[in-house]
Amino acid sequence: MTGRSSLLSVRDLSVAFPGGRRRPASKPVGGLSFDLHGGRTLALAGESGAGKSLTARALVGMAPPGARVTGSVRFHGEELLTAGRKAYARLWGRRISLIPQDALSVLSPVHPVGDQLAAAARSVRRLGRREAHAAAVAALGRVGIADAARRARAYPHEFSGGMRQRAVIAMATINAPDLVVADEPTTALDPETQDRVLDLLGSLCENSGTALILISHDLPAIRRHADRVLVLYAGRTVESGPVGTVLSRPRAPYTAGLLASLPSDEPVTDRRLPTIGGAPPSPEELVTLTGCAFAPRCPLADARCHTHTPEPVVAGPGGHRVTCHHHDDLPATARELFQEGSPA
Template sequence: MPLLEARHLRVDLHTHRGTAPAVRDMGFALERGDTLGLIGESGCGKSMTALALMGLAPDNAIVSGSLTLEGRELIGLPDRDWRAIRGFRLAMIFQEPMTALNPVHRVGAQIAEPLRLHQHLSAHAAREKAIALLDRVGIPDAVRRVDSFPHQFSGGQRQRIMIAMALACEPDVLIADEPTTALDVTVQKQILALIRELVDERGMALILISHDLGLIAQNVKRMLVMYGGSVVESGASAEVFARPAHPYTRGLLAARPSLANRLVAHRSERLPTIAGSVPDLFSLPPGCPFAGRCAYTEAACRTQPPPVVALPGDHRFSCRRADVVLGTPESIAEDS
């Protein structure tokens, strides 16, 4: 059975405006050593998916569907059972390093906490391991700085401390939500190399969430493209990057910086963009969430859910006009 499997996972947010479907019909299966990437614009549901996988969805959220860890259903577990899993078998590197750490506790104590709770280490042993983890993620003079408070570190250093916390118990599944946002290029490479090393050493499964398409291409074997809370395309990363099928995926890839685009930009012209903006979750069309922004939109796209189209290998995408889209290799990104 898969290590971690989501089937028809859904997250509905209840607010004063009504109910918003933040994640709709999410599905994937991870084995040990698998690497999965989630990409998409801000607001497409990537981070909400990650929170649901950790049992940390907001209080106003209803999580439904199925999420299993080695066959054990996680949805509906009491918080006591979730606490036994979080930080031990499932761990997460949160997106915002400036607010994710507790400001009134020393960083060493925060790293040591999951070690004492889940691995039952003594205070001394947990402290020694915390120092080793700080050193491994590149915090200089870790022996001295283990007793420092979060505000005494830079944003990039706080990001590395969060990574040390997530890796402390060597989890079975690591969810990394924009793990290198606050890091310079050199440190990014070091951290990603460390994560890859742990995946290879322990067979840890990795879910990497990022806006950086290059980061996804280089670090995960499979990827999900999300839009409007839904997965619109999935498959092996190499295949999706080489032959993107969904108009949204094509637009994303066309808009990324490249040598040709940089030459265009040098002539004071804008890079290609996708027309329109991400729809409000409260006003998603009942059909394809990309309807209206897509150049191939017809009336039925707005009212009827798109079918899933199977391509060679494990490549899938959701589109009502697949025959037309696949016959048009150009991207829908526009030069504006």
């Protein structure tokens, strides 16, 4: 990391839910720390249930009701967690935007797409109706929607899935925010469309100096589109650093397991891909967990892993860090660590 100040600086971010009559206490996110500069892309990676989406919503002040968010989130040097909801309301749509997984949850089915983008522009900038409409058409054009003036009059159901996602990106970037948080922004899109949408989002952010947090379980997409990555397990960071380093030379067994489970370029055989056995701990179990959360599933775990929580250590250049007692014990390739499945 460079010495220049961060756009977003997060320290020890945790999300907990107090217990009650109907549910026990839980802590699905615990102790995340990272920095993000303008024009750069940080990916949050991990299995479903790793805490990626909850982390994103906590960062932008949209944690679920009842959540207790602690730690520090500094945006342009301003502490947001202690500033309250009013501070976030001042930033939403202006300086911070969220792209959720489902485009249809953002777009109203009863209003033309262009009108919705124009309303987003008018809510932030003092624009007349004609100016706001022009801004909406320009935003649709920037995201590669052909004949944008005509398409601006169409309704969301008249757009394909890829076009709807482009429209949501246009809405999220129409006011040139400083930070865009994209939560699985290509869900349900085919691989080719996914790449086009992510290329587009990355280009828009890079050209405007906007920082991007990309949440995804798709490691190949993260490799192509992110600068840095945080690999999350059970809401904790197990490995972080430059994408090229972390995904080429992982030092955490969990990261190695995720990579091992990906299809390779090798000829197809009659053996299944390696898998990570077992399941992650529940958020309720994490409240009283001692040791490493991944230990019950880790092929390298020993007694220390079950009783002593590992501390993050420097694992390589560029701020590559790993939280694992056995970061020096990984074999040469990830596939050697995890047992291949039985013959199909």
